[in-house]
Amino acid sequence: MLHEALAAKVLDQAARNPEFQQMVASLFESHLLDEVVARLLQSDELWRVVDEVARSPAVTEAITQQSFSFADQVAGQVRDRSRSADALVEQTTRRLLRRRPRTEPLAGPPTNPGA
């Protein structure tokens, strides 16, 4: 606990140091970082790690979850549009047949038996 607090304090002070900031900036500007990244991308170990992560239950579950929610979203949109189309088709048909608009309540079926 004490070590963690001390480490955090040291890191915080280092991050505020202008020389340290300049050093980090020059590291990013140098070709060294590009070379490290290029070597990393060429290494088989990296791709093995990526494969392992991709196959992990947490990742596959997250992807499945996302696929389901996407399908749900699509189905929801289809439902919304079809309900609007229901009303439109009904209005058009009734107008063509010169019938008055629907008078039945929109709140569902009658509850009294024998209706």
Place this chain on the structure above:
Amino acid sequence: MTETLGDYAGLVTRTIAFAIDAAIINLAAATVAVVVGLGMSVLDVPDVVVAAAVAVGGVAYVLWTVAYSTTFWSTTGQTPGSHVMRIQVVVCAQGDERLSLRRAVTRLAGMVLAAVPFFAGFLLIAIDDRRRGLQDRLARTLVLYVAT
């Protein structure tokens, strides 16, 4: 998840639900037909057996279609297509009561009758005050939107 029933379901929503169900029914039937057909082509069976298999397949297809619709209507009130479109078949007078098997068969027969005069029986949905097609009038059923 509690489900409440809302307004009467309209023609477009019901048509989409029906199309989904038709796709499921035909996909399953086609899969079985392909497997049986391939098997028979390998075994080189006589023509009489092939003819008999076609006849049995036809009867099985009709039975499968009847079983699919009536089972879902009389148990949950929702076929998979209806479930996707969030609609439910209920008995006309009893609110959200499920259909009996007999009523479900009557409804299916009503759907066949509704299709005979160039689908005019289904067009009743667009003009009926409770959006009932011929099948709903015959079986005394209603189709309602399910609000979740």
